Amino acid sequence: MEALLIALIAGIGAGGLYAMLGSGIVIAFRGSGVINFGHGAVAGYTAYSFDELRETGSLYLPWFDPIPEFGFLKTLKLNNIPVRIDIFDNVAFDNKPNLALTIFICLVMSAFLGLLMHFLVFRPLRNSPILGKVIGSIGVFLYLSSMIVVNFGGQNRGDEGFSGFNNTAEPVRNFLGLGGTIPRSNFYLFGAAILMAVIIWGLYRFTKFGIATRAAEENEKGAALLGYSPQFLAGANWVLASITAGIAGILFLHKTQPAQIALFVVGGLGAALFGNLTSIPGATLGGLFLGMIAGGGVELTTNDWWPEILPGEGVRNFMPLLLIIVVLYLRGDKLPIRGSISIGRQPRAPSTNNVTIGVIGAVGIALMLSNIFVSKWESILTTTLIAIVFMYSLTVLVGFLGQISLVQWSISGLAAYTMIRLMADGTKIRDTDFALNTGWGWPTILAFFGAIVVAVICGLLIGLPALRIRGVQLAVVTIAAVIAIENLLLRNPPLMGDGSVSVNPTPKPSWFGQYVGGFNPDTARNDYWKFSLFLIITAALLGIAVANLRRGQIGRRFLAIRANERAASAAGINVANMKLLGFGISSGIAAIAGCLLAYKLPGLQETQFEVFGGLALLAFVYLGGITTIWGAIVGGCLMAGGLLPEFLGVHFESIDKGLINAVGAIGLIVNAKVTNGEGIALLQTDLVKNTLTALRRPPDDTANTSNDEEAVV
């Protein structure tokens, strides 16, 4: 018992980080109504800057030289946009720069990041629908994560810390007579979190700036009428939030790698929700509570009596989700939906006409490519098709129904792992396999549909909170669910087999006696034509189904709910049933994508289904167009590993992958503003239609034409 208590108390160290991040997320939300998924990345970037300054004396600005050193451009030597500033000279192991000055510079960098986020991302998106803002913050996360890779590289970092925030101080022994030891720096982190909370609380409580922020939070229009600029307040709060993130990153750096700090945003989000997204003391308490659970959970779950079916790491990761769900469920209707002066329209979701012609055309093109391509390109084609199938699930759930779910990719993983478990019979599948899975040895088709059923049930369970919460809160729940599913369900040998912790070998799939796996046993390439054909047919059928769903009664109800839940309910639509139906359909489609991925690859790894993968897929379907089938197709072609980037990669292979990711993140943010989520697909359609209209118009016809063919919801 003493050991458990000590572990719980020691958790105040990590809890301090969660608390500080949670406070920052609350500040940003109060100032602008945005839940910033990139908040941890700001902390990470600042921590890297701190370490870099201490080690080399250089500061890296959060951008890259946009002119690539490529081909003839290299000879022109145009890449002179400053990226690095050499601030301190003669930095050495025993000659570190002045600590206070280093911290000050890093916090200025944090503030600068806050300003950039405000002016370049969230201010332009201030009137966008919630999805646009979520995408904007995902863009920030992806951009800063990429810039960390580009500017600071992949080398490990270690910082010895400073003052009390280090690892060399004598530990606190026998705290409260409980025995054991607790690092002294944990108490410093705890103190820092409390101090930060008190200062921020005081700032909002007693200063004019704080009162104005609270006024704008309650009623932006009213605050504007009182003479406060909501945008100035938003900018100032972004700066403040970023500074708190920077402080958190610097203070916690002695305990971890700066790259890891970006991922603590989930704990920070849990803390912020604990504080109702408005209360700094609440967020601080929530963060400390989460940290203590994380610490105590290790002690608890390593006991002999702990059931093996509940992986300790999974349980620890489930705690933030549980906390978030409980808070949202109990207080969901009281959570603030911060308003703005005006909210932009939802993206159009036109129904697709002439589906059959489109499908025949798409199938024809895919078959032609499949026959033309050599094995590498055949594999890229199947990657694209699987992504398209998955993106259909987001089209239904996010595009039609307006539910921002970030967990669908994990549901794909759950289905794939379930299918493997159901199919496995304990035999070695390929010579190179190490892990052996035991299972029920189900036939392929039965296992396929069994996995879909499991995924749909899981999707419905995750959809339950959506009955009480919506928008960005749902996004928070689902991002926490991603981590919980990965660690609690996928990495669970008793549940998913021995292969689930490493490489999970896929049994050879066979439909009606025909092998339909991606790996061609005759050529040893991943290019089996029957799999390509199977995939093309599946993608086509699902495309038709989703298009018809949009055109039918269910699709119209979905769109009505997306536009206004209360109005939809008043119109006689059972909102709860429709939401669950949407989650079920979407999870079913995501499950099919997961099973197809398992068919393609000789083995799966749970890391494939982690949070980055899901965010990237959402980003690309948003770029393509989240509300249309055509958008999913464009998104599938655009995603990393899809046809277009691979084609470009042939010609631009010398460009750093990190830069490509950063540019992709910028494209995502720009797209959120410019196309409002309608993406390239509708932009393209509009362009074609306008061009055709212009060509058909008589020369003397100067009347304006309107683009009213499509139903705009």
Add this chain to the structure above:
Amino acid sequence: MLDLENRGGGPLRKSNLLKLLSIIFAFALIAAACGSDDDDSGSSSDSSVLGEEEAPAEEEASASEPADKEEGHSDDDGHDHSDDEDHSDEPAGTADDSLNGDGAELWESIVDGGAVAADDSLEPILVTLINIEGTPVGSFPEIREGMEAAVETVNNTMGGMMGRPVELDSCVHGLDPNEAVACANGVADAQPQLHIQGIDFFNPVLWPTLTGAGLAIMQTVPIFIEDFNTPGIISTEGGCVSSFPSAMQYSVETLNADKFVIIYSDTGPGLVCYQDTQERMIQQLTDDGAIAQEDWIGVSDVSGDPSDNDAVVQQVLEFVDGSDNAWVYFGIQASDCNEILSSLSSNGYTGGIVASGSCRDDSVLNNPASAGVHFGSACCIPDRPDLWDPYTAKYYDWRNASIDSYGPTVPKSAFMEVGHDVLIAGVIHMTRFVEAGGDIDNDPAGFSNFLATANNLNRPGEAIPLDCTTNSSEFVSVCQKSQGYYVWSGPGGQFEYGPLADELLDATDLILRAAEGNPRPAAE
């Protein structure tokens, strides 16, 4: 049609935009005034040393001469040694195949023969590489950059591979196995003379294609069990198989630990590596009577999650409580090593620590808690060229000159050097294969077999040869099974010899015994 009015365009908006631009511009000006851009970072390269372009052929500059003495050079950890002993004036003929393995003398004879360019009119030797780059959770461009530098050096100064230019075709991908599989398909289609597998989180998914295509394959850094036990792949680097069995032996038999804790990573590869190369090995030592069953435990650490570190360390402290000679072994990656090291220190742990070579990077060595840690190293005592044998010293100087001349203008790293050396090993051994009558263009299986049956194989720079004929059937692809253990004096200090002095601990016998006594669960 664009409707600017409806989109909020207007004087106020323009004004704010101008403000923003002025802020950015001000920052840019500050940056321009205070600093420099990326272009002029890093060391300058001096290609003349290796004989290219500026070096006239008649100068016959020695290829073993460091590229730029003022810049210093780095060893396999990337540490700078500008003040270290200069080996350039040592006599030629340091390599001895009977001591350093077959291929050492060949390398030396080529580099001592003066800079010779490859004959571009001959058909190139194609070497392919698959590598993961640009992802937030792992990016290893240094592997590719090291290989690119090696290719340039081979083509410009070593006369290519027996006159034929070497062509490197890299396929890099992100955190998506689909991209990796597409790369493998491309490599299989290309049918290179040699494929070198970079660092890749998806190796097990790629092996069916790469081995199925009948390619000759060498690895840079093996990670997964599938990397160790897949026939047809040769690893001159050892990974877990090199590090972990020897560490068990070192901790139990050499250090005589009375309490021994193995901290392993909770990732997929980490967990499997623990079960396969640590738990089975120490169980074998337990069965042999070297340590009691209750005197050792394995403790898992969640990789990349510092929130569990203190709780993990609490378990360690609880277990070693009352011990006189407790040792903790880090079988984890460097980022986690640093965190656990810090946590052990901040929780007041006073016992000994043994760490695998993967823990040995700048972040760990600069941690004050690293003083006194015993680090594993496959080659030799790190950072101490004064204690190296002449062959190793000469090779390392040459390798550093190669990277200085043809590598990127960023600090050298361990991975860059691994990439470089594996490519050099490939070229040297392909040359040997051809000299022995092999057909490198049409007989990849023959070349693989040539390596797999070598009992005196040179690993570039390593004084002790590899013996691939003693590979356990459980680790059929790993030829590197020895490790030395050296004591780090602390930040700013240097490595010293430990109880083994300059001897390497060969774990071959333990690995073979474990295969008998504690075999891996058999596949059906």
